[in-house]
Amino acid sequence: MMHTGTPVTVLGLGLMGRALAGAFLSAGHPTTVWNRTMAKADALVARGALLAESPAAAIAASPLVVVCVSDYDAAADVLQGPLDGRVVVNLTSGTPSRARTLAEEVARSGGGYLDGGILAVPEAVGTSGAVLAYSGPRPLYDAHESTLGSLGTGLHLGDEPGLSATHEMATLVLMWGMLDGFLNGAAILGTAGVSATAYLPIAQTAIDTVAGWLPGYARQVDSGSYPADDGTIDTHLAAMAHVVEESESLGVNAELPRLLRALAERAATAGHGASGFVALVEQFREP
Incomplete structure (x- = not known):
């Protein structure tokens, strides 16, 4: 596969992280990956991804760093060290206040920050049916909109970093309300x-x-x-x-x-x- 697009790094290779890295590879972006359990990168490496030995090495490989780990504390942990002008796109779930704090931490390390949420299952990532909502400085989003478009349909919600997480909270309440209502109705009909x-x-x-x-x-x-x-x-x-x-x-x-x-x-x-x-x-x- 010819990789001629903007280089991208993906930190975290759970089900969603692997889907994100796979979508970047399919779109032709040189993709560097890192995960604590390195074996999770095997299939991606077979497709042409580069496996970094440390988060720092992975960050150094690309101007755009996508993070998808367990929570914001884990995201902050893998982003330790200088970022030197790189743009971090954090697709980890968490609270709006933690998103704002992480944006400040990234800025102190010399990087730009976009927070994001994925409104899709891993199988849909890389298709137009996957919607990804982002918040953070609009110029940063505009600069990488084309690359991020490899993951699905992008929405920019505003410059305030916590807006994506706030939307996620609201959407989860909506989702749970619908699902609980269906299950309650199914129990009555049962x-x-x-x-x-x-x-x-x-x-x-x-x-x-x-x-x-x-x-x-x-x-x-x-x-x-x-x-x-x-x-x-x-x-x-x-x-x-x-x-x-x-x-x-x-x-x-x-x-x-x-x-x-x-x-x-x-x-x-x-x-x-x-x-x-x-x-x-x-x-x-x-x-």
């Missing part, structure tokens, strides 16, 4: 002998319907106005009570519907009983 597979068409239709509401909901959140276009919170409360009652009657876990009801009850107590469902955002803004 008491009637309905399989999760049989439930799937209706569940997917419901998810698609809710996704269609999001643009309008987003406008209401931003404006602070919560018209009851699709029913009031009081109306939703009545339905929530039915779900709690039936869950308890069926003997399935009712914690999730009870929590949803409690949030709606607090919104109604705060004066939003006649408001639309979006008024619940005020509850999530509370500590």
